[in-house]
Amino acid sequence: MARVTISETVPPAADGPGAAAPRPSRRRPERRDPAATREALLQAGAELFALHGFDGTSTDALARRAGVNKALISYHFGGKLGLYRAILAATFEPVRERVVALRATPQPAPEALREFIAVFGETASRRQPAFPAMLVRELITPGSPAVSELRPYLVDVLGTVRHILERGVRDGQFREVDPLMTHLSMVGALAFFFATGPARARIVASMPPALKVQPPSADAFVRHMQDLMTLGLAKRPGRS
Amino acid sequence: MARVTISETVPPAADGPGAAAPRPSRRRPERRDPAATREALLQAGAELFALHGFDGTSTDALARRAGVNKALISYHFGGKLGLYRAILAATFEPVRERVVALRATPQPAPEALREFIAVFGETASRRQPAFPAMLVRELITPGSPAVSELRPYLVDVLGTVRHILERGVRDGQFREVDPLMTHLSMVGALAFFFATGPARARIVASMPPALKVQPPSADAFVRHMQDLMTLGLAKRPGRS
DNA sequence: GTCTATAGGCTGATAGAC
DNA sequence: GTCTATCAGCCTATAGAC
Numbered sequence A, B: 001m002a003r004v005t006i007s008e009t010v011p012p013a014a015d016g017p018g019a020a021a022p023r024p025s026r027r028r029p030e031r032r033d034p035a036a037t038r039e040a041l042l043q044a045g046a047e048l049f050a051l052h053g054f055d056g057t058s059t060d061a062l063a064r065r066a067g068v069n070k071a072l073i074s075y076h077f078g079g080k081l082g083l084y085r086a087i088l089a090a091t092f093e094p095v096r097e098r099v100v101a102l103r104a105t106p107q108p109a110p111e112a113l114r115e116f117i118a119v120f121g122e123t124a125s126r127r128q129p130a131f132p133a134m135l136v137r138e139l140i141t142p143g144s145p146a147v148s149e150l151r152p153y154l155v156d157v158l159g160t161v162r163h164i165l166e167r168g169v170r171d172g173q174f175r176e177v178d179p180l181m182t183h184l185s186m187v188g189a190l191a192f193f194f195a196t197g198p199a200r201a202r203i204v205a206s207m208p209p210a211l212k213v214q215p216p217s218a219d220a221f222v223r224h225m226q227d228l229m230t231l232g233l234a235k236r237p238g239r240s
Numbered sequence C: 001g002t003c004t005a006t007a008g009g010c011t012g013a014t015a016g017a018c
Numbered sequence D: 001g002t003c004t005a006t007c008a009g010c011c012t013a014t015a016g017a018c
Helices: A034-052 A059-066 A071-077 A080-104 A109-127 A131-140 A147-170 A179-195 A197-205 A218-233 B034-052 B059-066 B071-077 B080-104 B109-127 B131-140 B147-170 B179-195 B197-205 B218-233
Strands: none
Touching: A034 A059, A034 A071, A034 A080, A034 A131, A059 A071, A059 A080, A071 A080, A080 A109, A080 A131, A080 A147, A109 A131, A109 A147, A109 A179, A109 A218, A131 A147, A131 A179, A131 B131, A131 B179, A131 B197, A147 A179, A147 B197, A179 A197, A179 A218, A179 B131, A179 B179, A179 B218, A197 B131, A197 B147, A218 B179, A218 B218, B034 B059, B034 B071, B034 B080, B034 B131, B059 B071, B059 B080, B071 B080, B080 B109, B080 B131, B080 B147, B109 B131, B109 B147, B109 B179, B109 B218, B131 B147, B131 B179, B147 B179, B179 B197, B179 B218
16 A cells, blocks of 8 residues: 555645535546546545545546546546545645644744644635545544544644644643643534535525525634634633 | 355344444344334434445345344335434434523523533433434535435524523623634534544554553533633623 | 446345235 | 345446557
8 A cells, every 4th residue: 555646736726615616627538648637536536525425426426527437547546445545645645744834833832723723724725625524524434444544644633733732731821621622622613614614505505585694704714713712722810 | 245145034243333232132023013113223224324324324234233124114214215314303303402492591601501512412422322423424415315404403503502602792701702603613523523433432442552542531522612612702801 | 548338246125925 | 014036227347449
């Protein structure tokens, strides 16, 4: 099981979590770059797997969405599961890198925590829109064939958060909190919000116009979480 | 994957990934109460759908787990989807009732919010263990055939939380927060924690004993969330 | 590398005996 | 109400032409 070396060269077309999905104009079966075929499958798979899960996505739907022949999934990725694994790696690796970079920040802990939340939000809303749903789906399905491969990523992210929290406690800016539970509540709220974005958009869209309320934007929610966490963790002046 | 021809009377060997599962002692195909059949299917379905999702659960697995003939799913529930819908209703209705009852509480808002979190935790960890995973799965899959039926439940729960939060703001105990975002962050963190409990247990179980850390208990996490939310929402003395 | 055609397995549902 | 037997449809994967 080699480390997947996916050509990260092509930036995944930034389409929001709301995902009306501007279908990539891939009508033509004409000859084209094989790297483009791989890329189209990775892109289509990220969208469909995030939305419908592994079992809910057929190779037929993947190929159609990518504008590519079904057999090419096996040729390029060794099968549907191989494609899924490649997408998992391509999705989580950039997240890991951006998060781990936060360890070195010179900012005080509360600012670093705000930064972590901002990085999560930016990744989820702009860079890797499939990331929150894939994370949640993997963690919810204990028998998933790929959940064990996820562990290194989870460990690195948890480690970074723990690092920030412990520094905050040491510096007297955070009250004494359990780092794991704090991590779970923060990441859980963020992942839930972004993973359920499309469904929220749908629910709002189907409401009678009179009652229609705009769902919160990604940026607003990031700010909400930044405030909630820093205030909720803050060491209160009076206490020891 | 070799299909060994075993006499089908033999109880299916402990299967399922999650599956410690106190198998209901249903050896005999003898006549029995039809209500018991329905109940066994509802129970088995709640476990399997929560763990593997709708697409990931076959009628065969459902029937085997329930110790019941496959054809009875169609007879009693009109098919796999009918069973799923019945489980959805049976899972969410008790949650709705317990949550809505909180509207009438005479307690101050911060106490009421703590109570809401406790009710969620108790429901998720003891009464309806399938509830968090089913909630998350439904909300993550926008096209789910049942997601629209969920709306009344979501509206009632959100309404209750909003009610508590607005009362807290009015009474000067909470700072001015967006009720929807606050609801999403709180329920999101709770649902994520409980839905991912089984996976967390697995990950811990597969760790080398030296590094093994106990995952947080349900009660500890409830307390964590109670503190995080009440402190994070508290109106700070100095400010207006 | 890409495509077509097809194999072979599994799925959910039901007809009909009991 | 329960069970066995069976079917049609869809699914993933692949052989082989180009």
